[in-house]
Amino acid sequence: MDIDALGVLAVSENGVSVTPSAPKPRQVLAMLALHADQVVSVPSLFEELWGEEPPRSARTTLQTYVLQLREAIAGALTHDAHGSSPRTAKDVLVTASGGYLLRTSGGASDVRRFETLAGLGYRAMEAGDFPQAARQLRDALALWKGPALADVQPGPWLEMQVRQLEESRLCALSQRLEADLRLGRHRELLAELTVLVSRYRTHESLCGQFMTALHRSGRRSEALDAFQRLRRALVRDFGIEPSAALKRLQQSILLTRPEPAGALHGLHGKELIRVS
Structure with a gap:
């Protein structure tokens, strides 16, 4: 599964988009995508979707959103070019203890790629290798296509995570500018x-x-x-x-x-x- 969040949200399996257009399922997918391969708890999803006062039907409604996402994933799995994938939608969007987990199975994530490249840039700065630092940080920043989750209406959890991502972007930008200044x-x-x-x-x-x-x-x-x-x-x-x-x-x-x-x-x- 491939995930892009540094701009509009785009999640795909076998090259087929599984990103819903409806706002609430999109929020659920954004939460799972930013915590890919980690369990996102049901209470966290409740708070993200409905704040501190979820409706009585919250659990049933969340299950409906998960079902909709699984239907999209199931459709994408049928496009496996090699026809060899034994996975089902439940293997990709997993029901775990107390929550749900989106399994990427080694797919690409622009957030993870950004963090890796930025980390390499920071280490190059510490080593005094300013040309390498400038290159790595420039490559990291090039992954940003706009504000993180630009087309997702965030609740409290996503809003906090978007702020953290923006802070990380600004830190990388500042270090890239510093490397360029060191290079005259x-x-x-x-x-x-x-x-x-x-x-x-x-x-x-x-x-x-x-x-x-x-x-x-x-x-x-x-x-x-x-x-x-x-x-x-x-x-x-x-x-x-x-x-x-x-x-x-x-x-x-x-x-x-x-x-x-x-x-x-x-x-x-x-x-x-x-x-x-």
Whole structure:
């Protein structure tokens, strides 16, 4: 089974889509797909579909959604090109203790592929192999075709998971930009960073990278203006000042000293990412 979630939800078996068009079954499939090969509990599915007050018919209705998904999977299994698959729909969408499990049987998952490539990129960054880091992280980010689960109306569980995926994407993006800066590509990054800092106006790492790219491109006053815009947004929205690392970068630019490699070290951890 192949699963795409970094964009519109697309789940297929033997190349045949099993993604339902109805919103609630689509939610169920999205939950199972994001936790592929793991049991998703019935209470979690209840909460995702109906919040804290599921109807009395919740269990029966959920069973109906699972049946609809299995019917689609059964239809896709008949398209096995080799005619050798002994699997049934119940082998793919498994009833497990306390919940359900979607078995991928080694199929592709864009989320898992993203996590693998991003991890390789992070390790390359730690090793100082910036060309390799930039390549791996660029490949990871290329898997995103839009917001995660763009065509699924999320309940509380999916909403949280979509936020986590977006945070992972931003972390990978920040590290890819850092790798490109280490490779001297500051002028190439200016257009991309201009868009990003406008969209994520309180994201310190992106602002720091924008400041660095501007300063290295001979646009010192614009780099300092970018810091002040970020500071105003942070104070207005959160009542906080920019981090010490970003203030040090500002001082370096004010004194017109070339910033050392790694001047933004400490701005790239997830715990320091602030997104409005």
